[in-house]
Amino acid sequence: MKRLPPVINIGLLAAALLAGSTVGCTVGPRYKRPAAQIPDAWKGERPWQTAAPKDSIPKGVWWQIFHDAELDRLEQELLQASQSLVAAEDRLSQARSQARIASSAYFPTLIADPSGQRQRLSGNRPLAVSPKPVTQDVFTVPFSVSYELDLFGRVRRTLEAANASLQGSAADLENVRLVLTAELAADYFNLRELDREAGVVRQSVEIQQKGLDLVNRRHDGGVANGLEVAQQAALLDSTATQLQLVLQQRAQYEHAIAVLTGKSASAFSLPEAPLDAAPPAIPLGVPSEILERRPDVATSERRMAFENAQIGLAMAAFYPHITLGGSGGWESRDIATLINAPSVFWSVGGDLLQPIFNGGRDRANLAATRAAYDESVANYRESVLVAFQQVEDGLSGLALLNQAAKTQAAAVADSRRALDIANSRYVGGVTTYLDVITAQSALLNNERQATQLLGQQMVTSVYLVKALGGAWDASEIQREQVRPALVQAVQQ
Numbered sequence: 105m106k107r108l109p110p111v112i113n114i115g116l117l118a119a120a121l122l123a124g125s126t127v128g129c130t131v132g133p134r135y136k137r138p139a140a141q142i143p144d145a146w147k148g149e150r151p152w153q154t155a156a157p158k159d160s161i162p163k164g165v166w167w168q169i170f171h172d173a174e175l176d177r178l179e180q181e182l183l184q185a186s187q188s189l190v191a192a193e194d195r196l197s198q199a200r201s202q203a204r205i206a207s208s209a210y211f212p213t214l215i216a217d218p219s220g221q222r223q224r225l226s227g228n229r230p231l232a233v234s235p236k237p238v239t240q241d242v243f244t245v246p247f248s249v250s251y252e253l254d255l256f257g258r259v260r261r262t263l264e265a266a267n268a269s270l271q272g273s274a275a276d277l278e279n280v281r282l283v284l285t286a287e288l289a290a291d292y293f294n295l296r297e298l299d300r301e302a303g304v305v306r307q308s309v310e311i312q313q314k315g316l317d318l319v320n321r322r323h324d325g326g327v328a329n330g331l332e333v334a335q336q337a338a339l340l341d342s343t344a345t346q347l348q349l350v351l352q353q354r355a356q357y358e359h360a361i362a363v364l365t366g367k368s369a370s371a372f373s374l375p376e377a378p379l380d381a382a383p384p385a386i387p388l389g390v391p392s393e394i395l396e397r398r399p400d401v402a403t404s405e406r407r408m409a410f411e412n413a414q415i416g417l418a419m420a421a422f423y424p425h426i427t428l429g430g431s432g433g434w435e436s437r438d439i440a441t442l443i444n445a446p447s448v449f450w451s452v453g454g455d456l457l458q459p460i461f462n463g464g465r466d467r468a469n470l471a472a473t474r475a476a477y478d479e480s481v482a483n484y485r486e487s488v489l490v491a492f493q494q495v496e497d498g499l500s501g502l503a504l505l506n507q508a509a510k511t512q513a514a515a516v517a518d519s520r521r522a523l524d525i526a527n528s529r530y531v532g533g534v535t536t537y538l539d540v541i542t543a544q545s546a547l548l549n550n551e552r553q554a555t556q557l558l559g560q561q562m563v564t565s566v567y568l569v570k571a572l573g574g575a576w577d578a579s580e581i582q583r584e585q586v587r588p589a590l591v592q593a594v595q596q
Contacts, residue, residue, distance in 0.1 A: 130257030131423065132416025135264075135409050138481050140488040143391045147496055161387060161575035167289050169384050169569065170562075174377070175292050178365055182288050183281070185366025192273075192280040196584075199266075199273035203586035206266035209259040210588040212251035219244050220439070243442050246433035246449075253428065258420040265413035267585050272406035274581040278399035286570035288364045290563045293379065295357040297559025298350055300378035301552055305347040308548040312340040315544065319537060332537040339541050343548060379558060383502060383565040388572065394491050397573030401491055402581060404484040411477035418470040425457040491571065498568030505561045512554045519547040 162168045167179050183189065220243045227237040254260060316336045322328035362372035395401055432450030436442040459466060523543040529535045 129255070130260050130416065131419045132257065132261060133412060135412040137405060138408065138484065140395070140485045142395070142488070143492060146388060146391060146499060161569065161572075163575050166569050166574040167285060169386070170289070170381065170565075171384075172292075172381065174374075175289060178288060178292060178361065179285055181365040181367075182284060186284055186364065187366070188280055188284060189277075192277040196270075196273045196277050199270040200584070200586065203263065203266035203270045206259075206263040207586050207588040208592060209252065209262060210254075211593045212249050214247065214249045216245070216247050218246070240437050241439070242435070242437060243439045244433065244435045245442065246431060246435070248429070248431040250427055250429040253426045255426060256420045256423040257416060258425070261413045261416035261420060263586070263588070265410050265417065268406050268409035268413060270586065271581045271584050272403050272410065274584040275399045275402035275406060275578070278576055278580070279403060282399060282570060282574045282576065284364060286566055286574070288361060289566040291357050291360045291364070293562040293566065294559060295354055295361065295374065296377060296379035296381075297555060297562070298354040298357065299376045300380075300558070301555045302347060302350045302354065302376070303378050304551045304555055305343060305350055305548070308343050308544070308551070309340065309347065311547075312336065312343055312544055315540060316340055328537065335537065335541050339544060346548075379555075379562070381562065383506075383561045386502075386565060386568055386572070388495075388499075391492060391495075394495065394573070395488065396578040397576055398487075398491050398571075399573065399576055399578075401484070401487050402578045404480070404487040405578075406581075408477065408480045408484055411473065411480045414473040415470070415477055418466070418473040421459065421466045421469065423458075427455045427457075429453055429455065494571035495568065498564055498571050501564040502561065502568065505557060505564060509554070509557045509561065512550065512557055515550045516547070516554050519543065519550045523547050 165176075165179070167175055220241070222239070222241050225238040225240070226232075227235045252259065316333070319328050319333050319336050323330065323333050358372065358374055359369040361374065362369040365372070389397075395405075430450065430452040432448065434442050434444075434447040435449055436444075436447040441447060523540070523546075526535070526539040526543040530537055530540050
């Protein structure tokens, strides 16, 4: 009968053992995602919900919903340069390798340890046939193989835990990406709002400078007094100070954007471009979709699956561990006769390890894993509640800011009209210049408030998209799963 090559024999043995390992039972609870408190509908859906919940948020590039080319460019730079993303990707690679390590237990371990030596045996050695020293060669080509039968699911639970950890790392990577891109978008819109606010303050400086020129001319003509000149000069100086403070805030956001995009703050700058946008209509789905769309919730859910598998591992410790083993090879004093039948040696056997008494260690370990699982359930339910809170915060924030922006626009129009009236009355000698100063201050404050409200609307929109998960879906992490493959039987 023709003998199969050793590698084929190993592959057939591995296939048989892999098939046999699936026959045993798997002790421990089967994982099922625990229920969480989910509302039937959003409190503040209208007018922000659209008919097609996810269609308007671009997959993977959610910031494109704002239609800002500069923001798109910065986000791409962040994705390419962020060291936090690099670290998260490395953690994912580590988790993938750990899952592959766990899957290796499905296959037998084969070790070869060939050796050759020349030795001299003492003539006075015990049990020597002749009292003469013996010099001889010894050549050995030994092999040993061992395999643990997974009768109670210890190996399967180990791989299950490793895959849950792997998928949790994949969700964590997506959460890091979502947090960073949202932070960049929020910083960007805050910066653009300050650009617009700086323009408002500069315009007020120009208006107040014209007012000071008018008062000076009237003072020179003996119509205005020195008090009015001093009051207008003080207002102008105060407004100029406000401009510098706005620019100082802008510089801080510019520096933050530089770091997020992987650049030195000293070598990075963004030209001023006043915010000229409106908050986009952000589509919503039903609340239950949050469980699938939030990567941080997915991370918590995968943590529960990991802890559930740990319970199974702790329970498997109460059952026997059965290991099959064997060794064999060739041994000869002459290398010419090394590979022949008389030189063959072998042994086969098995080992059963059954814990009997260990001071309650296994029982305590099982209790600890159950407590860890209960903790992960509590953390998961808390993360779900926080997710719903953040969405509701965004919805109510946008609705209220929308109303505030409308009334503030009316306040700006009223302030402009009041300033025109105050100027006319002052020039006509009906009132003092204090009314003009008051009207100028009110106009500046109202215009700045209107600009700040627009910036808050844009930033709140960013955080609402973030709270919705940025169009991510938990199904994306399912491909991050390691399964045992027969090719591993012949891999190191």
